[in-house]
Amino acid sequence: MTLHNEQADPAVSERADTSVLLDVRRLRTQFDTADGVVRAVNDVTFAVRPGQILGIVGESGSGKSVTARSILRMVRPPGRITGGEVHYRGRDLLTLSDKEMRELRGREIAMVFQDPQSALNPVMKVGDQIAEALIVHGVDKKKARERARELLGQVGIPDVDRRLDDYPHQFSGGMRQRVVIAVALASSPSLLIADEPTTALDVTIQAQILRLLGRLRDELGIAVIMITHDMGVVAEMCDEVVVMYGGRVMERAPVEVIFQHPQLPYTADLLAAMPRIDEHSTGRRLPSIPGAPPDPARLPTGCPFHPRCRLRESICEREVPALVPRSEPVHLAACHVTQRGVEIPPLIPPAATADVRGGGESRQLLEITDLRVDVAADRRGLFRRHQPVYAVDGVSLAVSSGETLGLVGESGCGKSTLARTIVGINRPAAGTIRVGEHVVGSAAGAGAKVLRETVQYVFQDPYASLNPRRTIRQSLEEALAVRGVAPADRGAEAVTLLERVGLHERHLDRYPYAFSGGQRQRVGIARALAARPKLLVLDEPVSALDVSIQAQIINLLESLRDEFHLGYLFIAHDLSVVRHLSDRVVVMYLGSFVEMGDAEAVYHTPQHPYTAALLASSPIPDTAERTRERIVLGGDLPSPRNPPSGCRFRTRCPIGPLAHPDRTICIEEPPALAPTSTGQLAACHFAGELARVGAVT
């Protein structure tokens, strides 16, 4: 390992030119913890030119965020930078005094954090927060406020004069992220480090923020370091990409090269394992990378990726591969195997377990009619009039055995409320839920038993849905006991369940903390299966997982569905995952369905403008798609407390009264879900008008 580090790195000597804004060389950061030394950033080298957008991609624990913090010297103890140089305009930031560094932060290099919620001070007006960034750098108050106005306008906040004196909670998530960017831009930095700036946001809002960042680069010439886990965002935004894994830079190249000729098995497999929004792949399994990203506290020897790599050789276990130039000098990769010119063979997806799809009679498992859910019901007070908030407002759907109904929508559209109402966590205010023959009453009655024998729920967050105090065995046996399995048989049954979801008997007596996210989600699925349900309600089951793990869980879900002839109600905000899994798709907006139909029809010829906008906003991990036409929706999701009259989408609709003032019907009359010419249902007075633009082939 040390042997290689001592060798001259051609990547370092190659770039000595002055056009480089930030030059990071052999950066190392480690954390001294009770469990040993965690080498979070190991020998990281890259450079940023003025006006360039550099993407740093990696999964959790890859060291990408620590790298960003190390550049700004914002690593908190027990973390410390142990080596390397960070040259900014020729000055080594690591040798500056704290005072010099403070002056540089914000003025020259600014940072945008992931969570706009916690990046703003809740008790300070946003105008003052932006001005503060200037005042600390010595600008007088009046000028600072003037500049704050200008900045808010620049980041696209409407009605600036009024909003300057608003508090952060008065802004929506997307607007808050704009404010955060405005704060970062305050003293016109030359470099902006954005740490997952859109991860907490919805796709339509993400599209707005990405567009804003791109515009800032074009207009102000700011260089951006974009840290993300999303290959789609990288493909849309970045000029150059750094792929990190296990604290190391594993590959570095211009964005087109990375996507077309990856020289690292990890990059190639990661791209192959992502379901594509523009690809019909239903029924096929996804190719997947086995295993999970390494724990930074216990990195494997040699190449950090070797335990999961299908091309590994004995040398990979012993020696860390050096980052060396490939066919083009701008392309660097660290891999022993491809270094010799070995082509990476395409990743073969596992064969579907059996072609049982379509086999077996299809029975209707769940039918929902005109369901309304009042989420304010439990806040009913004695002294004030109850104001209902219908998070779900009059929806109807049906799921049959063996089929997957995909439910997509942005956060706050009511999709989780709908799911939780189906399994009885929330109570419906109106409408019926029919499970098989039985109607689930609003009072927990005769229907409840049938309900939980038929329908089970898989939670989004595998960390929160398992009791940390109970072993996997205890969690599974609890579920088996409810089904009425005799105590003597529970152990064997639990093992069968675990093995079915790809875990082992030896995992039984461990506590949840000992598992990775993907493994926990497997346990969550096993627990749901313990009740032998016929229908699974899956609430964002893969969105909390790393990209390389997602494909594993998606494949598992598919094989379970085909094996047990299960019906799925699959809820997600990621349109590509939904397309891959679903037979039919429902699009939800602000409590009601706007479009419903066969997955292919909806993705191919979206009839509702919202569907079209969603499809167009989702980043596609392919640089060839950069030029496709976008529909970037303005504004935010209105509050369900106070929905717009008529069509609920009209306040953001690109073909509604905003664009065509004569279309008053949208304001006056709510559209009903009606059949369209392409076969699906859409709730739009002008269905099909935007179809061609938003369609992905």
Place this chain on the structure above:
Amino acid sequence: MTEPVTAPPRRRRPRGGTLTRYTTAFRTPKGIAAAILLLGLVAVALLAPVLAPGGYDEQTRSALASPSGSHWLGTDEFGRDILVRTIYGLRTDLSLILTAVPVSLVIGTLLGLSGYVSAWFGSLMQRVLDIILGFPGLILGIMIVLIVGAGWTALFTAIVIAGLPGFGRLARGGLLTEQQREYVLAARVLGVKKSTVMIRHILPNVVDPLLVQASIFMVVAIFIEASLSIVGLGIRPPEPSLGAMLNVGARYISELPSYVLGPGLVLLLLALAFTLLSDALNQAATRR
């Protein structure tokens, strides 16, 4: 693809069973000190009849004698050995707080968790606890003494009632957050019985802060006893309690400083032991 995903289990502090977590509390320096101190005090209190077979009211000829070889802390105004009375006083205090605080903990927790059975009853109980909280501790104690009559029972009742709001509110806070946890929802969706969900999933996760609060409240309870006894509403003479001794001893503070020094020091050690204990428990409970 079903090949096992074997990320090595991350080595973290065990987060499992409640019992193992609390045993770790007694492996820290604070925990060890608290345990030694507490066990020592309890042992002395238990061994009081052996150490001083004459009992707390054995009199000698000389009243208010200075400390000497036979009477380490001297004698009080009736010629009784102060050290012996301090030990018996410690016995009284320990018997009081070690029964009253657990009783308060249990009742308070039940009141706090009552919202699980019926939401409106839970809210009602919170309002009742608010009313209790509204009374200053001493006034509350005096009222109870007026109703029950001074003595051990009155102190016991006062301590139990004074502790209820703290325990009740903590338990309620825990209940409200735990009820929304996904693993609690998961158990409900599976159809696990309501009582089982409470005992298995909610209670173990609520109990941490309650135990810490209990050890904090032990210290408060000592001072409730002392303050009620100082105003003469606590333990009735001739039976000694640390608070009652301080009350009388304060009159002789210039003649015989050791009169207050003995019980004062024991009180201090007792408070120190429980403070250390609560610190150690808190650390064990919150490190995750």
